[in-house]
Amino acid sequence: MRVTLAGYLSDHKGRVLLQRPSARSLEPVTCPLKLGEEPTTTLVSAFRAATGLFVLPIRLVGVYAARGDALTLTYRCTLRGGELATPAGQPPAGFFDTPPRPRGLSAAYARQLDDALHHDGGPARLALTAEGLAARLGRGPARERSESGVEWAATIRLIAVASGRVLWTRADANGPWRLPARAVAAGDAPWQTAGALPRALGLGHAVNPSLRLIVMAASRPALSFVFLATYGENELTNRRGEHLLAAPAASQSQTNLDAGDAALAAEVLAAPAGTVARLSAAQP
Numbered sequence: 001m002r003v004t005l006a007g008y009l010s011d012h013k014g015r016v017l018l019q020r021p022s023a024r025s026l027e028p029v030t031c032p033l034k035l036g037e038e039p040t041t042t043l044v045s046a047f048r049a050a051t052g053l054f055v056l057p058i059r060l061v062g063v064y065a066a067r068g069d070a071l072t073l074t075y076r077c078t079l080r081g082g083e084l085a086t087p088a089g090q091p092p093a094g095f096f097d098t099p100p101r102p103r104g105l106s107a108a109y110a111r112q113l114d115d116a117l118h119h120d121g122g123p124a125r126l127a128l129t130a131e132g133l134a135a136r137l138g139r140g141p142a143r144e145r146s147e148s149g150v151e152w153a154a155t156i157r158l159i160a161v162a163s164g165r166v167l168w169t170r171a172d173a174n175g176p177w178r179l180p181a182r183a184v185a186a187g188d189a190p191w192q193t194a195g196a197l198p199r200a201l202g203l204g205h206a207v208n209p210s211l212r213l214i215v216m217a218a219s220r221p222a223l224s225f226v227f228l229a230t231y232g233e234n235e236l237t238n239r240r241g242e243h244l245l246a247a248p249a250a251s252q253s254q255t256n257l258d259a260g261d262a263a264l265a266a267e268v269l270a271a272p273a274g275t276v277a278r279l280s281a282a283q284p
Contacts, residue, residue: 001069001184003033003152003223005043008116009055009077015095016113017084018102019050026096026104028112033073035150035221039277043075051093052085060275061119062112063211065189066129073124073214073277076116123210124275126191152221154184156194159212159265160203162231165246166265167201168257176258177245179265181224190225198229201244212268214277228268 006028009017018026031046033039040057047055055077062074086092096102098117101110108129115125158180160167168177180201184193191211213226247255249265 001071001152001154002150004030004070004072005033005039005046006030006072006074006112007043007047007055007057007077008061008074008113009047009053009079010117011079011095013095014098016098016102016117017051017053017093018096018105019091019093020104021091024104025106026102027106027109028074029093030072032150033152033216035216036218036279038279039073039216040075043077047077048082049087050090051082052087053082054080056080059119059121060124060214060277062115062125062127063190063214063275064108064112064127064129066108067187069187071189072112074112074116076119122273123212126189126211128189150221152223154190154223154225155181156184156190156197156225156227157181157261157264158194158197159226159228159268160198160201160231161228161269162246164248166249166269167203168245168247168255168261169201170243170245176256177247177261178258179261184225191227194225194227203229203231210273211275212271212273213264213275215264215280216278218280226264226268 008028018028020026029047029050031042034042043057044055047053057075057077059076060073061076064072064074066072084093098113105113111127111129119125160180167180169180170177180197182193182197184190194209209227209229211225212228215224215226245255247257249257249262249269251257
């Protein structure tokens with residue numbers, strides 16, 4: 001899949017920074033997800049190159065899937081400094097009052113903007129859109145940015161938890177216990193694949209499943225989307241056998257849990273309720 005970053009920056013007056021790639025269109029600052037670099041670092045550099053401004057991405061507020069295996073990660077940003085100046089070769093940019101919605105935004109961008117402005121914490125919004133950044137290839141600079149990206153392989157990992165116990169699986173009786181995982185199917189959003197995995201494991205309906213972590217491999221274009229799903233107390237404790245185990249993430253030495261997956265589960269369970277995208281030194 002192609003992955004794009006988009007940043008929504010507000011100034012002290014509540015206005016939003018947008019670029020104007022053509023006389024009739026507006027869009028946020030965007031850039032492809034870059035291999036081997038933190039997403040926030042890539043987005044900061046894109047803002048500096050496109051507008052001359054120094055920004056701070058506050059949090060990941062939305063993940064949007066569009067047709068053609070295109071994914072957009074959106075960040076709410078705040079201004080740290082610099083003077084707005086459009087370098088040569090970049091579309092003009094300016095601050096726009098909102099509300100009302102600035103004219104010239106596509107439906108997809110308008111939804112992203114609304115979600116970014118009203119996101120007050122917690123996990124990122126997940127949504128399917130008919131139009132995405134990579135689907136809009138006919139609009140000058142946006143075309144160049146989308147085509148400079150790479151194809152990312154994506155998998156999902158599920159942390160199914162009940163009363164402190166996590167569900168683990170293994171392929172054979174002598175192998176380590178790992179978090180349930182599945183490759184994201186072509187044409188699917190990660191959360192669609194994640195929604196099908198509990199049913200494959202024979203689990204019931206989860207309470208408030210959410211995307212908590214996106215891990216980028218350090219040296220190859222691979223992403224791991226980590227979802228947290230909460231179940232009733234008896235839903236996991238009754239699931240024991242040769243290929244299923246319910247055990248705390250901290251019981252690594254006693255139950256032969258995979259060290260990387262145990263650390264991943266512990267990280268998510270200890271973190272505040274939000275969504276983070278980060279680079280990993282290990283392969284996800």
